[in-house]
């Protein structure tokens with residue numbers, strides 16, 4: 433298993449390009465299942481999760497070609513011939529459940545294995561299933577699979593009121609409702625930029641959607657959708673992660689393609705901590721104003737709040753801050769697995785239930801650490817960049833799921849980082 437070796441090396445300076453969003457791309461790809469015509473995504477990120485979704489769609493009979501080194505995904509589902517999403521692929525990635533809504537909407541039946549994914553909590557899919565049931569679907573859970581059917585072969589519009597915000601369940605319901613007969617209203621819908629991106633793509637395919645970006649989305653079902661070409665929105669989590677690199681190491685880094693509107697709550701917290709953020713023609717420029725940032729408290733929330741996917745990375749920054757910070761995790765119940773690893777590097781962290789109290793130290797120390805999930809792994813790299821000596825992060829396959837060319841991007845701004853290949 434490969435590992436990443438990081439050596440603390442002082443301030444970082446230069447530019448980092450931001451890729452298309454993994455989480456947007458993973459919900460845009462299943463949209464191909466809704467149409468017989470080609471769907472092409474540009475600005476796609478080159479990641480193992482995208483290859484997993486590619487394999488899943490291909491297993492259903494869709495054609496997916498990665499062009500221009502993977503930056504363009506040309507897809508077509510005219511030859512769809514299998515309606516079972518198999519355990520062997522689905523268990524690798526929770527987002528696989530997003531093929532359920534589109535297959536059911538298009539052909540009236542689908543069988544999808546219950547998913548796996550990062551071990552950051554129970555993460556059930558009950559809200560996805562309830563939303564589709566509100567559109568008339570009949571569900572049967574057997575042998576670890578969801579067997580779903582639409583009576584009469586077509587879903588019908590309905591009112592879906594989510595008990596709390598779920599990004600994935602909103603996406604599955606939105607995808608399915610585009611081809612349902614009649615009007616669907618999604619209440620307490622997620623408002624994430626990835627939802628708006630999905631709605632934009634579906635509209636380009638001929639769907640009738642209003643209210644995306646608010647908590648009520650209304651979809652008027654249509655009989656068929658056409659093909660389209662759609663650019664994937666920038667990855668706000670990759671953006672936030674790399675904004676933290678100059679914040680933790682010092683220096684000035686420009687994030688190409690970055691937009692503040694994707695991360696307003698996060699930007700405000702960084703500014704409170706003493707980091708300067710400037711919007712430029714090319715993206716966002718980030719500079720640490722003082723020798724050491726100030727401690728700030730963070731509570732994770734659905735968009736537009738502080739994203740849970742940046743909590744681990746923010747914790748790495750707070751480990752070196754002046755003062756005591758509390759980080760409250762409200763989305764997932766088991767998302768502090770990076771804390772014991774950061775403690776190995778000299779951090780002072782107390783975890784009580786869903787809250788971590790971090791007392792900043794002047795200097796972290798390099799150590800061998802283990803990545804436990806995608807965002808945790810990159811938080812250890814950030815900590816390693818600021819630490820004295822060498823940090824070796826093992827199990828980096830987690831990182832490959834969500835960060836393209838991490839070594840190349842951080843080396844380009846002066847970080848001492850290399851990937852150690854192992855047989």
Ligand code: UD1
Nearest residue numbers: 455527555556557558559560597598599600601741763764
């Ligand atoms: C998506 C993102 C993930 C991010 C998360 C929250 C993708 C591929 N992944 O995950 O990176 O961390 O949003 O911003 O886009 N829940 C249920 N039942 C359900 C669905 C969810 O109880 O049927 C719970 C989850 O366990 C969690 C909360 O709802 O506690 C929010 O999860 P959700 O927004 O659905 O996250 P994902 O869509 O899985």
